Amino acid sequence: MNVFEAVKQSVTTRQAAERYGIKVNRNGMCVCPFHNDKNPSMKVDRRFYCFGCGATGDVIDFVSRLHGIGSKEAALMLAQDFSIPYEDGRSAGKQPIRPRLRRETEEQKFKRMERHCFRVLSDYYHLLRRWKEEYAPRQPDEAWNPRFTEALQNMSRLEYLMDVLLSGDIQERAALITGHGKEVRNLERRMAELTAGNAAGSKEHGRNRRADPER
Incomplete structure (x- = not known):
């Protein structure tokens, strides 16, 4: 299982949002970080959708947009932060690896x-x-x-x-x-x-x- 599949199966957008400092209420709503949102208008569960600006996607899309990074870097960040093992395509047949720790810029x-x-x-x-x-x-x-x-x-x-x-x-x-x-x-x-x-x-x-x- 590659890093994209491993992350999507292991982490919900809500878990990622809370991990990166976004407060989510009991109904799964939060203030959208992608537009000037003063009241919670984004629904986060396994995926996310903002009723204000229309932003939507999966957990990798969310982290990619939140941190202004590419999809692969977002997937690797999630794998590292949630300790998710995944298969490295360059090492077929070997045990799943854990990503190396990355420092926050x-x-x-x-x-x-x-x-x-x-x-x-x-x-x-x-x-x-x-x-x-x-x-x-x-x-x-x-x-x-x-x-x-x-x-x-x-x-x-x-x-x-x-x-x-x-x-x-x-x-x-x-x-x-x-x-x-x-x-x-x-x-x-x-x-x-x-x-x-x-x-x-x-x-x-x-x-x-x-x-x-x-x-």
């Missing part, structure tokens, strides 16, 4: 960091937008919820930061990634904690419902 590293930074900021922005609606005061004399205040204080700044990542030159984008790296890591950690807390709360609510069906 500086350009690939920068693109990965850029995508990760934008994804965290975008997730936080959409969280704040939801808080702004859910926690808005309903009465003129009602005290402001801290989450509503946080949304008002940070949404405009986040819009600016995301705009720099989308349309700024490489120096501006690099400066943002370097200057806000710690903030992005803290935001990512905080949102993970919020998600874990919400999940725990939902489970507790479910247990209470089962324990008291009259509720």
